[in-house]
Amino acid sequence: MIISLRRLGRKALACVCALACLVSLAACGSDEEAGKIRIGIKFDQPGLGFKKSGTYVGFDVDVARYVARQLGYSEDQIIWKEAPSKQREAMLQNGDVDMILATYSITDARKNAVSFAGPYFVAGQDLLVRKDDTSINGPEDLNGKRLCSVTGSTSATTVKEKFANEVQLMEQPGYAECATALFSGIVDAVTTDDIILAGLASASRGKLRVVGKPFTQEYYGVGIKKGDKEFARKINAAINGMIEDGAWQRAVTDNTKGTGYKPNAQYNPPKAKEGE
Known part of the structure; x- marks a missing residue:
């Protein structure tokens, strides 16, 4: 019986140690993200959100950087996270990211799970x-x-x-x-x-x-946690400021250079007022 109890004691101690390690790692992860903003983007969309040699480029990335700067974050305070289409709602609901700019169309179905700011672009x-x-x-x-x-x-x-x-x-x-x-x-x-x-x-x-014959309108929004109207207002102010000072048009031009692509002028640039 004594041997059995000792074994149980060692097992319990091992479990406590393992748990302590996990808590420690989680705490370290939290410390690394403290004071920073976590932004979900695509990593595989040239011209929009693309990871290239450890850097991030594209129109969505440019908009995200501008918005982050207006919110008070410098470039080195941004943590970029990959946001695949089918994982976007879960990432926001779980608190994995603060916002998502990943060609994320505003739809009524999605608004059941998350909220949006924007739109910052209208595609087709x-x-x-x-x-x-x-x-x-x-x-x-x-x-x-x-x-x-x-x-x-x-x-x-x-x-x-x-x-x-x-x-x-x-x-x-x-x-x-x-x-x-x-x-x-x-x-x-x-x-x-x-x-x-x-x-x-x-x-x-x-x-x-x-082909050049769009058959829908897709309003790209900034995905945020459901119900955060104050955050939506701040993001919208940043987007509208980007449009007004010409940075929005420069970002579109720079990221579609050589393709002959022009945004539909009937819908672009849009007015950001979603989620307020």
């Missing part, structure tokens, strides 16, 4: 095809075609709702995978927002082209 869903493919010139040519979009995106939802009986939809975790499927002939087109497709076309070095 379009199609990306191989440069030499002349069979697809708009959504009217999708009958019998194979499309790729990203799991959890509004683009995938739109295809299911509008073209379910016409197309075969392949869903992938990211747009890089969709572009690879298009290159290899596994799918006939990639569908998502036009500004995302412009970035992919630019990265393809002329091998892919955007």
